[in-house]
Structures are given as structure tokens and as C-alpha cells.
Amino acid sequence: MAASKQPTEPNSSIPEYEFVNVNTKPFHIGSFRDEWLKRLQPRDVSFQPVDQDTFEASFAEEMGLGEETMAELRSVCSVDSLRCHAEDQQPDEVVPTNSTLKTVTQRKKKQENKTSEKSSKNRHELYANELDRLTVGRVPETEDDMIPEGEVILTINIYFPGNFEKFNYIRPHMTLLMTGSHTLAELRDAICCVSDLQVCGEFSSTPDMAPDFISKDLFKSAFFFFEGVFYNDMRYPECQDISSTTIKWTKSQNFPSFSQAKMEDTRFVDLKVKVGFPYLYCHQGDCEHLVIITDVRLVHKGDCLDRKLYPLLIHKNRVLTQKCAVCHVFISRWYTTRDQFAPSDPCLFCDKCFRMLHYDKEGNKLGEFLAYPYVDRGAFN
Amino acid sequence: MPYLPFFYTDFFYEPLTEDVEELLSRFQHTDSVRYGVFSAIWRDMKFSDVFIGISINSEMKRFCRVALATAVKYFLPPYSYQIRVGGLYLMFAFYHTQLASTPAKIRLALKDWVHVQRFLMESEEAQHHDVVYIYHKLVASKAIHYTTMPHFLIFQKQQKPKICAEFLSRTAALKELQSADILEEMAGIQSHYKKLKEATMEVSFKVNMTYPDFTSDINKCMSEFFTWQQNALPKEKNAGADGVEETPEEYCSSRAMLLSSIKQKSYSNVQKASKSRRHRGAEKVQDYSSSGREQFQNPSGRKYVSLRARTWETLGGNDGKSNAQAWLLSTPEQLDGVPLKKMNQAAPYREYKVMKEAE
Numbered sequence: 001m002a003a004s005k006q007p008t009e010p011n012s013s014i015p016e017y018e019f020v021n022v023n024t025k026p027f028h029i030g031s032f033r034d035e036w037l038k039r040l041q042p043r044d045v046s047f048q049p050v051d052q053d054t055f056e057a058s059f060a061e062e063m064g065l066g067e068e069t070m071a072e073l074r075s076v077c078s079v080d081s082l083r084c085h086a087e088d089q090q091p092d093e094v095v096p097t098n099s100t101l102k103t104v105t106q107r108k109k110k111q112e113n114k115t116s117e118k119s120s121k122n123r124h125e126l127y128a129n130e131l132d133r134l135t136v137g138r139v140p141e142t143e144d145d146m147i148p149e150g151e152v153i154l155t156i157n158i159y160f161p162g163n164f165e166k167f168n169y170i171r172p173h174m175t176l177l178m179t180g181s182h183t184l185a186e187l188r189d190a191i192c193c194v195s196d197l198q199v200c201g202e203f204s205s206t207p208d209m210a211p212d213f214i215s216k217d218l219f220k221s222a223f224f225f226f227e228g229v230f231y232n233d234m235r236y237p238e239c240q241d242i243s244s245t246t247i248k249w250t251k252s253q254n255f256p257s258f259s260q261a262k263m264e265d266t267r268f269v270d271l272k273v274k275v276g277f278p279y280l281y282c283h284q285g286d287c288e289h290l291v292i293i294t295d296v297r298l299v300h301k302g303d304c305l306d307r308k309l310y311p312l313l314i315h316k317n318r319v320l321t322q323k324c325a326v327c328h329v330f331i332s333r334w335y336t337t338r339d340q341f342a343p344s345d346p347c348l349f350c351d352k353c354f355r356m357l358h359y360d361k362e363g364n365k366l367g368e369f370l371a372y373p374y375v376d377r378g379a380f381n
Numbered sequence: 382m383p384y385l386p387f388f389y390t391d392f393f394y395e396p397l398t399e400d401v402e403e404l405l406s407r408f409q410h411t412d413s414v415r416y417g418v419f420s421a422i423w424r425d426m427k428f429s430d431v432f433i434g435i436s437i438n439s440e441m442k443r444f445c446r447v448a449l450a451t452a453v454k455y456f457l458p459p460y461s462y463q464i465r466v467g468g469l470y471l472m473f474a475f476y477h478t479q480l481a482s483t484p485a486k487i488r489l490a491l492k493d494w495v496h497v498q499r500f501l502m503e504s505e506e507a508q509h510h511d512v513v514y515i516y517h518k519l520v521a522s523k524a525i526h527y528t529t530m531p532h533f534l535i536f537q538k539q540q541k542p543k544i545c546a547e548f549l550s551r552t553a554a555l556k557e558l559q560s561a562d563i564l565e566e567m568a569g570i571q572s573h574y575k576k577l578k579e580a581t582m583e584v585s586f587k588v589n590m591t592y593p594d595f596t597s598d599i600n601k602c603m604s605e606f607f608t609w610q611q612n613a614l615p616k617e618k619n620a621g622a623d624g625v626e627e628t629p630e631e632y633c634s635s636r637a638m639l640l641s642s643i644k645q646k647s648y649s650n651v652q653k654a655s656k657s658r659r660h661r662g663a664e665k666v667q668d669y670s671s672s673g674r675e676q677f678q679n680p681s682g683r684k685y686v687s688l689r690a691r692t693w694e695t696l697g698g699n700d701g702k703s704n705a706q707a708w709l710l711s712t713p714e715q716l717d718g719v720p721l722k723k724m725n726q727a728a729p730y731r732e733y734k735v736m737k738e739a740e
Contacts, residue, residue, distance in 0.1 A: 014491050015529045021392065021539045024530060036527050039494055050521040059517055065510060073514045079477045081420040084427040102396040103431045129438055136483045157535065276534025294535055297528035300486065
């Protein structure tokens with residue numbers, strides 16, 4: 001009806017593609033939320049479900065329709081009109097035969113070709129279903145813990161540090177949901193990386209002292225890098241600004257200037273980021289993870305509404321763990337080299353087998369070996 | 382850069398897209414926008430069967446997400462009004478017949494909101510009550526997620542989808558230009574300029590900065606275009622029309638088909654990326670079809686056909702396969718030990734072998 005309004009300048013709060021279907025241009029998350037809320041009615045974002053009669057009454061009123069028209073609409077546009085089979089539906093596992101749909105025939109072909117009897121219920125499925133069951137639509141007990149209507153939810157993928165000798169591709173290690181009012185420090189705390197648990201040092205003479213030296217406690221510095229700003233973790237007195245070396249170096253090269261900010265003071269709604277674009281999380285000095293924000297959207301009644309459960313893990317990639325060389329039951333905790341008792345060099349042991357093999361009843365070290373505490377990659381499974 | 386096997390990252394699923402296009406073209410042929418008609422076709426095709434037979438929960442969730450994304454694609458421009466109505470009905474149908482344990486939601490991006498609102502306004506004015514009712518019912522059932530972008534973006538280039546030219550709507554750009562009163566303003570400025578020039582007697586005959594009959598010429602061109610559009614292509618089925626005609630291919634879409642056919646030919650020679658090669662990153666555009674490269678460097682999405690492709694097309698030439706052979710035939714023999722770039726696996730090796738045997 002109206003002629004198209006030529007905008008005077010593009011609204012930078014409305015995200016657009018920088019590269020189509022790859023990533024967007026940078027936009028401010030808080031302004032994005034405000035733009036959506038400007039366009040929507042309160043009832044669209046509320047968590048209260050609308051029952052059929054209220055809906056029809058308000059619709060009839062807005063459109064000026066009579067009861068006859070409404071009755072016709074109600075009967076024609078009902079969900080029943082989509083039912084394709086009689087009440088006795090086919091069971092879900094059997095793909096229907098003689099269908100004209102290509103999707104169905106393709107699926108049938110795949111099913112027929114599947115020769116192995118591999119159970120489709122693997123571990124990942126079980127955990128994922130469990131996560132789903134516990135979190136979707138969950139409502140907290142107290143009002144304070146409830147996420148307010150109109151909040152934004154961000155979906156963030158954290159990736160494994162890239163190991164290109166072994167893998168051709170990078171898989172997201174974990175996918176987290178965060179709300180707009182969470183700080184970056186809370187995201188940092190939710191990221192589990194085994195390098196945080198590493199213990200440095202050789203402990204063959206003092207096997208009981210190992211747990212006192214976890215890297216996470218020793219090296220607390222970390223930063224996020226989003227759109228030219230380094231967000232450092234400065235919560236603890238031991239934290240240093242590890243981004244300053246990089247910034248100093250870029251000043252000497254021909255780079256645009258970068259700035260710094262504090263992780264714990266920055267909330268997600270204050271960030272200006274690109275969706276779909278890889279950013280960086282660095283901790284332990286050199287352990288770097290890619291971080292991609294895959295989606296930002298308004299909160300919905302079907303989401304987990306309990307603030308205490310956020311950052312919410314919705315996907316985790318579980319890795320095969322290395323088991324003890326002796327019992328093949330427990331995950332290995334010790335890594336030995338130049339070990340006269342071990343069948344291979346290096347060799348992995350679980351705690352029990354390690355002590356049984358290398359120490360006598362009083363705890364004295366038997367024989368020559370070097371032992372290091374080992375944290376398996378799948379420690380967070 | 383992150384690269385996942387395509388099954389996990391695709392935005393659309395080819396067989397499903399074909400089924401949906403079949404459904405929508407049947408809907409298009411009925412020349413109706415009534416929901417009753419749509420649901421009859423849906424029942425006839427037994428479309429809800431697309432969800433049956435997926436036993437793994439995560440695959441079901443992925444499929445439901447893809448199905449809804451496919452429906453939303455047809456709900457938004459550049460498709461014609463009738464196809465967009467079909468897309469809306471399809472969104473409703475998929476949402477209510479999906480079998481995922483936690484229902485997938487319809488993702489509407491902020492940038493598309495203005496198109497949705499315009500669509501609703503047109504429908505309300507044309508008194509298509511069922512269209513508006515279905516939309517509001519979806520909103521009331523909380524079926525919509527208000528998001529940044531239509532898909533989850535993980536910095537991976539997608540395969541280019543084919544656009545069905547028959548579903549596209551007629552270009553309305555010239556109509557909008559006409560109604561925007563820009564031409565009247567231009568005519569006003571023109572006359573103002575003339576008046577000012579007449580005031581300066583000395584200069585007015587020596588210098589002329591404008592084309593005198595600019596606006597009238599533009600008007601003539603536009604009216605020619607409109608008459609051509611009217612004659613060459615019968616009236617498009619839109620919100621207000623009630624005709625019985627079919628929606629035909631238009632000039633723009635036939636050109637689009639030509640471009641896509643050229644691209645198909647060049648794409649057919651390209652090796653599909655095997656799992657061991659990682660050239661789907663955003664910054665590495667190693668597509669061997671020139672049109673693919675140009676496509677990527679043009680983030681606005683407009684397609685340019687290279688000179689070579691155009692020349693081949695006009696000269697009635699065929700695909701790039703013969704190009705590769707010609708290139709290799711001219712390779713001098715002293716390059717015997719040099720590994721040849723594998724543009725096309727079959728042809729170069731054959732040629733190389735022939736050369737070797739000829740020695």
C-alpha cells in the first residue's frame with residue numbers, strides 16, 4: 001500500500017549479513033533487544049499462554065468479524081485439518097512405504113542400507129535427552145530467579161583448541177546459553193578446559209602432594225577478545241593483564257588500535273559483536289579457544305526460565321577417555337616415563353594401580369621412574 | 382576455520398526442499414490463497430509423513446529445525462504473494478505436525494520484520510481473513526522465536542540453494558519509483574534551473590548542464606516498460622487480484638534461470654569438496670567456478686556472470702570440461718615433473734598420459 005520509505009541511513013542495530021549466511025556485521029546487543037521490543041506487543045513476548053477463546057475474541061474484535069466468519073475460520077483453520085491418516089497412526093519407527101514424498105523415499109533407502117545393528121541410543125543421546133528433560137520449560141521456585149520477559153538469550157559455541165594434525169575439523173566443545181545480563185566473567189567460569197586442571201611437575205617421590213598445584217589456581221589470568229577489545233579477568237589479585245603484550249606488539253605493527261576492558265564489568269547486553277564470527281578466549285597464557293556467538297534472540301516461554309541454571313549447557317562433545325593400562329576400567333590419572341615396571345614408555349595408570357605397582361605398603365618409592373599427574377581430555381564428560 | 386560435516390550444518394535439506402516446492406507449485410496452480418485449499422493438498426500428499434521414521438532424537442530436532450527454516454524461506458520476499466501465503470500455511474502445518482519432543486520454533490529475524498508487517502497489511506486490506514488468522518494463531522501459540530538471523534551462524538559457507546524462478550514475484554522497483562514522487566521533484570528542479578539560467582542572459586545559451594527532457598524521457602521509458610510487462614506477462618496473482626491465470630516466468634526470472642543454468646554447467650565440473658579438504662572457510666574462496674568466486678566477493682548477493690561464461694553461452698559452447706583439456710594440451714613437455722593442479726580429475730590425467738605415451 002504505502003510507497004517504500006527510503007531510510008535516511010541504515011539502522012545499525014538491525015543485524016545484517018556481512019557475508020550471507022556466514023556472519024553478520026557488528027551490532028549492539030542491547031539496542032538489538034530494544035529494536036525488537038519496540039516492534040512487538042507485550043502479549044507477544046509474555047510467558048503467559050493465550051487460550052483459544054481469548055484469542056478468538058480479540059481477533060474478531062480487531063478485524064471486525066462476525067460470529068459466522070469466526071466459526072468458519074475456527075473449523076477450517078484447525079490443527080485437525082493437518083491430520084493425514086486416520087486415528088490409528090503408523091508407529092514412529094516405521095517409514096511409510098509407497099509415499100510420493102522424496103524425503104520419505106530417501107529415508108527409507110537409508111534405513112534399508114543400514115546394515116549394522118548399532119544401537120541408536122548412544123551415550124551422547126542419553127546425556128542430551130537428560131539435559132533437555134531437566135531444563136526445557138523449567139520454572140524456578142522463587143520470583144527472583146525468574147528471567148524477565150524481554151531478556152535476550154545468546155547461544156555461544158566454545159571450541160576445542162585446534163589440533164589440526166589429528167582432526168580435519170573443529171567441533172564445538174560445548175554450547176552454552178547465556179542471558180544478556182550475565183557478565184563475561186560468568187561465561188569464563190562456565191568454560192571447562194582440561195588445561196585448567198593440569199598440574200606441572202614431577203611427583204614420583206611425593207604422589208600425595210599433586211592436587212595442591214592445579215593450574216587453574218595458579219594461573220588465573222584470562223581474556224576474551226571481541227571486536228577489537230580485550231576483556232581481561234581482573235577479579236583476583238594474581239590476575240595479570242595478559243593482553244598487554246599483544247596490544248604493545250600491534251602498536252608497533254600496522255594494526256588498528258585495540259582497547260581493554262574488564263571481563264567482570266561487561267555484560268552481554270553492552271557488547272557490540274558479530275553473530276557467527278569467531279572470537280577468542282585465551283587462558284593459561286597460551287590455551288586458546290574459538291568462541292562464536294551463533295544466535296541472539298528474545299527469551300521465550302519454552303526456555304529454561306530459572307536464572308540459577310545459567311550459563312546453561314545445551315550441548316557437550318564428549319571425548320573418548322584413556323583408561324589405565326593395567327585395569328582398563330578407570331580413567332588414567334598418572335603418566336609415567338622411564339618406568340621399569342611399565343609395559344610401554346610412556347604409560348598411563350589409574351591412581352590405585354599406580355600406587356600398587358610403584359609404591360610399597362609404607363608408601364616408599366620402588367624402582368626408578370618419573371611420574372606426572374595426567375588429566376584426561378575427557379575429564380569433563 | 383571451523384568445518385563440520387555438512388549434514389550437521391546445512392540450513393536446508395534437498396529432498397525436503399523438493400517436496401515443499403512440489404506442494405507449493407500445486408498450491409500455485411490452484412490460484413487460490415484459501416487455507417482450505419492448502420490443507421487439502423497437504424492431506425492429499427500426506428505431507429506429515431516427512432516426520433515419521435526418525436528414531437534418533439537429535440536428528441529429529443535437526444530435521445524439524447530445517448523444515449521450519451524451509452517454510453520461513455518461502456514466507457519472505459522475493460517470492461510472490463501466493464507463494465508467501467503458502468509459506469505461512471506451511472509454517473503452521475510444520476509447527477503443529479512436528480514430532481520432536483521439544484517443538485522447534487519458527488525463527489523470525491529482525492531484518493525481515495518489515496516484510497512480515499507489509500504482508501499482513503496487504504492481507505488485511507484484501508480481506509484474506511484466513512491468512513491473518515493463521516498468522517495470529519501462530520503468534521498466540523508462542524511458536525515464534527524473535528532472533529537475529531534466520532539460521533544459526535557458525536562461520537561456514539553454505540551451498541548455494543537453487544531458487545525456483547516460477548515462485549518469484551514480479552519486480553516492483555519501477556512502480557515504487559513512480560509513486561515516490563521523485564520524478565516530480567526532478568521536474569521541479571529542472572524548471573527551477575531553467576528559470577535561473579534565463580536570468581543570466583550571457584551564459585544561458587553557451588552552457589547546459591542538464592539533459593532538457595530528462596524527466597519526460599524517463600516517464601516514457603517507464604510507461605513502455607509497464608505496457609510491455611502487461612502484455613508479455615499476464616497479471617500476477619497478488620493480494621487483490623482474483624483472476625484465473627497462472628503465474629508465469631518473467632523476464633528477470635528467465636535471466637535468473639539462464640544464469641543458474643550457466644552456473645550448473647560450471648558447477649557440474651567441480652569436485653564436490655571431499656572431507657579431507659577444507660576450503661569452505663569464509664576467507665578462502667577456492668571455488669573453481671569463476672561465478673562462485675564472484676558471488677562470494679559480492680556480499681550483497683548479486684550474481685555476475687564472467688565474460689568467459691557469457692562468451693561460451695553466446696557461442697553455443699559447452700561446459701568448462703573442454704576448457705580444461707585445451708589448457709592441458711598446450712602444456713609444454715618440460716613441465717613433465719611438475720604436479721598439475723587438479724582442476725578436473727578425469728580429463729587432465731588422461732591428457733597427461735597421452736602426452737607421455739607420445740614421447
